[in-house]
Amino acid sequence: MSMNIPEQVKVWSQFGHPILMWALFALTIYALYLGIQWRRIRFVDKDIKKELVKKDFRNRHYKMGSVVLSLMVLGNMGGMAITYINNGRLFVGPHLLIGLVMTALIAVSxxxxxLMQKGNELARYTHITLNMAIVGLFGWQAISGMEIVQKILERMS
Known part of the structure; x- marks a missing residue:
């Protein structure tokens, strides 16, 4: 299948995925912070709790989690599409496979x-565990992704 995409667009589109993923990594860390603050509310005394509740960490965490979920799915699909457009194939390796695993984990999370809204503690601890795994994998993806960017830059020069 041949696509008539201008060469300049093909070349520079390769940097869209890494830029989006670095922004998404930052948003993921922010969602983690919001989740930790929401979790903290459950264990503090009443005076501190009143102040923390006013900051609406629960809704902010939920909304940021929704943004992270949607951007991760779109970023994953976009990265694969750009790779295919530029190379005519996907490179099945650790970076792609871990990205797919992360997308599945965030969907499950x-x-x-x-269930968490109904007070299910197992769901809550599973959610926390999955999200911590995602953050760890995201850190590894950032490093392996920059190695891929370096290869692209070497090919360009």
Whole structure:
């Protein structure tokens, strides 16, 4: 299948995925912070709790988690599409496979929200565990992704 995409667009589109993923990594860390603050509310005394509740960490965490979920799915699909457009194939290796695993994990983590809202502690701890795994994998992806960017830059010069 041949696509008539201008060469300049093909070349520079390769940097869209890494830029989006670095922004997404930052948003993920922010969502983690919001989640930690929301979790903290459950264990503090009443005076501090009143102040923390006013900051609406629960809704902010939920909304940021929704943004992270959607951007991760779009970023994953976009990265694969750009790779295919530029190379005519996907490179099946650790970076791609871990990205797919992260996308599956975040979908499962998000699907636990209704159970957590009903007070299910197993769902809550599973959500936390999955999200910590995602953050760890994201850190590794950032490093392996920059190695890929370096290879692209070497090819360009």
């Amino acid at each position: 998000a699907s636990l929200s209704p």
